[in-house]
Amino acid sequence: MSSILAHERSSGQDAGAGWLELAMVGAGQLARMTHQAAVDLGVRLRVLARSASDPAVAAGAAHLLGAPDDLEALRALARGCDALTFDHEHVPPEAVRALEGDGVAVSPSSSALLYGQDKIHARTNLGRRGFPVPDFAHARTLAEIEAFASEHSWPLIGKAPRGGYDGRGVWNLQDRSGAREVLARADDCLLIEPQLSIDRELAVLTVRSRTGESVTYEPVETIQRHGMCREIIAPAHIEPQLAREARELATSIAHDIDATGVLAVELFVTSRGLLVNELALRPHNSGHYTIEGCATSQFEQHVRAVLALPLGLPTLLAPSVVTVNVVGNAAGEDPRARLREALGVAGASIHLYGKSPRAGRKLGHVTACGQTPGPTRLAAQEAAGLLEGRRP
Amino acid sequence: MSSILAHERSSGQDAGAGWLELAMVGAGQLARMTHQAAVDLGVRLRVLARSASDPAVAAGAAHLLGAPDDLEALRALARGCDALTFDHEHVPPEAVRALEGDGVAVSPSSSALLYGQDKIHARTNLGRRGFPVPDFAHARTLAEIEAFASEHSWPLIGKAPRGGYDGRGVWNLQDRSGAREVLARADDCLLIEPQLSIDRELAVLTVRSRTGESVTYEPVETIQRHGMCREIIAPAHIEPQLAREARELATSIAHDIDATGVLAVELFVTSRGLLVNELALRPHNSGHYTIEGCATSQFEQHVRAVLALPLGLPTLLAPSVVTVNVVGNAAGEDPRARLREALGVAGASIHLYGKSPRAGRKLGHVTACGQTPGPTRLAAQEAAGLLEGRRP
Numbered sequence: 001m002s003s004i005l006a007h008e009r010s011s012g013q014d015a016g017a018g019w020l021e022l023a024m025v026g027a028g029q030l031a032r033m034t035h036q037a038a039v040d041l042g043v044r045l046r047v048l049a050r051s052a053s054d055p056a057v058a059a060g061a062a063h064l065l066g067a068p069d070d071l072e073a074l075r076a077l078a079r080g081c082d083a084l085t086f087d088h089e090h091v092p093p094e095a096v097r098a099l100e101g102d103g104v105a106v107s108p109s110s111s112a113l114l115y116g117q118d119k120i121h122a123r124t125n126l127g128r129r130g131f132p133v134p135d136f137a138h139a140r141t142l143a144e145i146e147a148f149a150s151e152h153s154w155p156l157i158g159k160a161p162r163g164g165y166d167g168r169g170v171w172n173l174q175d176r177s178g179a180r181e182v183l184a185r186a187d188d189c190l191l192i193e194p195q196l197s198i199d200r201e202l203a204v205l206t207v208r209s210r211t212g213e214s215v216t217y218e219p220v221e222t223i224q225r226h227g228m229c230r231e232i233i234a235p236a237h238i239e240p241q242l243a244r245e246a247r248e249l250a251t252s253i254a255h256d257i258d259a260t261g262v263l264a265v266e267l268f269v270t271s272r273g274l275l276v277n278e279l280a281l282r283p284h285n286s287g288h289y290t291i292e293g294c295a296t297s298q299f300e301q302h303v304r305a306v307l308a309l310p311l312g313l314p315t316l317l318a319p320s321v322v323t324v325n326v327v328g329n330a331a332g333e334d335p336r337a338r339l340r341e342a343l344g345v346a347g348a349s350i351h352l353y354g355k356s357p358r359a360g361r362k363l364g365h366v367t368a369c370g371q372t373p374g375p376t377r378l379a380a381q382e383a384a385g386l387l388e389g390r391r392p
Numbered sequence: 393m394s395s396i397l398a399h400e401r402s403s404g405q406d407a408g409a410g411w412l413e414l415a416m417v418g419a420g421q422l423a424r425m426t427h428q429a430a431v432d433l434g435v436r437l438r439v440l441a442r443s444a445s446d447p448a449v450a451a452g453a454a455h456l457l458g459a460p461d462d463l464e465a466l467r468a469l470a471r472g473c474d475a476l477t478f479d480h481e482h483v484p485p486e487a488v489r490a491l492e493g494d495g496v497a498v499s500p501s502s503s504a505l506l507y508g509q510d511k512i513h514a515r516t517n518l519g520r521r522g523f524p525v526p527d528f529a530h531a532r533t534l535a536e537i538e539a540f541a542s543e544h545s546w547p548l549i550g551k552a553p554r555g556g557y558d559g560r561g562v563w564n565l566q567d568r569s570g571a572r573e574v575l576a577r578a579d580d581c582l583l584i585e586p587q588l589s590i591d592r593e594l595a596v597l598t599v600r601s602r603t604g605e606s607v608t609y610e611p612v613e614t615i616q617r618h619g620m621c622r623e624i625i626a627p628a629h630i631e632p633q634l635a636r637e638a639r640e641l642a643t644s645i646a647h648d649i650d651a652t653g654v655l656a657v658e659l660f661v662t663s664r665g666l667l668v669n670e671l672a673l674r675p676h677n678s679g680h681y682t683i684e685g686c687a688t689s690q691f692e693q694h695v696r697a698v699l700a701l702p703l704g705l706p707t708l709l710a711p712s713v714v715t716v717n718v719v720g721n722a723a724g725e726d727p728r729a730r731l732r733e734a735l736g737v738a739g740a741s742i743h744l745y746g747k748s749p750r751a752g753r754k755l756g757h758v759t760a761c762g763q764t765p766g767p768t769r770l771a772a773q774e775a776a777g778l779l780e781g782r783r784p
Contacts, residue, residue, distance in 0.1 A: 309732055339412070343696060
């Protein structure tokens, strides 16, 4: 661990001059965009980074080098901050509890964060609290998977309870032999669920301040490919009654699990109604559209909420807002090399994260705002496609 | 001069990885907001800063410490950049020409920049090119001022041709003895003009790329107090014909003087029609409303234009957008200490520059977007007032 808070060194003479200091574990694109929001508010963000070329550090957030499972690094990061929050969930729960024991204003709390860290914990406890979740089981043995299959029939879905993202840690279990193979590779027990017939996937962002104030955004539709979210369509084209239900569900989950900061609730629309898929207790890919599309971005809301500042309006500013992710192509090309072409697409707002390019990695996103979803979506797709090296 | 590009050091392993590098002379709030726009595009901004606590450095821009009149510092800043531009005009024209001689892509060019650096140069040459400017003279002696007064009658206005801003470098010359006093204090000759009867003041932003492409924003009205711009009302409430004229005037000036980047044209509306007051060849206070209020902010446009990238849409996103500046109060209090109260104003987007507070210094701004100017302006005024320590 480097003990250098690079930024503190350079502007140390102003230390303690009355601004708020926010610590964030992780320095990826969520921390990068949180830094941009913090700059506007005159709040100083410091991040725990793996490397000095991490996206938030490249954007200028003060940083400390260290691993998110190193309690001493976490403690160094937390020193003197007004609140500590997270860019990702890969922090050991016992370390989060230790920080709370030290008196750090950890937000979300260790117990709320667990809902984003452990899928089995989330499913079990949301179910117990009466929220609608898909049928599931946790299985360590082939016999347990087979018992679930006898009730729900093959194929099943197997998920690693911890650490999965963007389609990693999710497997199709076609049959008994497929299940045995996946079980052999899994470190831990598996979350098993039936292959659901899903009409569409929604996400609802709700923000809850440490003061208890909360605001909830309109539901959006998320479009996945190979298990990775590729597009976000705001607002979701659904019945007002369903939209209301989705908002209420997200708001009550936030309240019930005592979430603070942004809570993203991923929902399946099924013939059984809404089912809660996953929770993320941090700014979320499905909320990137809020930067241009809403009166207050999810990043600014997160900063406000974890620092117990009043929340902003979640109002959508245009009839249609679409975000398309920019994903690394097979050749590992850098989308920055195609910036010129992509900026030629009128109405596309480009965000590049400065990450080193790799196939299948989220390297940026493009948002377009418009009057109707069709052309808005096309503009965002065209610019994102150009950044990915595809011809229009 | 420190030769440390703090940022390069921390993420040096990625140097030359295909991104664009933009150098900016100066590290104030304009550079800070330009940095935020550059982060979105994956463009790296490096600034020449007076101090490591300058606003752009505090926001995380790579920096070099040095004075803007030190050619060696400017050369160090320019090394390897794709373009070099300015946060302020206080750079000696001969140093700018020397950089051009070195082959640096200076934008705006030294000859265009001169229109923002020297009021006498601007008035004389805009007049010669047929643009409407107020009557004026340049005077080094009392006799020259008196000759102008005999034509236009007292009182007159005297302006320092270089270096003035926010009301500094502007004097009312009530009579002969007042003129003598000001003349004694002035280092240089004075720009003398009659006290005009002004209906209102407008500003028009036009952006011209190094490729020649240009876009022009809607005219805005600027409200001054004690010579400092305090509010920006977008769009200006004027006849469409006058708005068209103002836009055309700004667009042709940009073309005529071969401006690149943002050009802000300050206009007086008088009984004689539009008169060009001043030019700024950089992002401008009158354009801060574009961050929330327009499809593309002036800061992103400036980055695009000086790097010869395609320009974005200048479309206004709401019927009314108002920006109110946050100015340091007499007690020298830090507006960051009043963030909580100001964030309680619904719909106010707050930007604090992280500058050390001083009476009369611009420390931030607040923008509100709405349906009608009345309540929109009130919201921005209320939040700015709270940040300035006034009770609502």
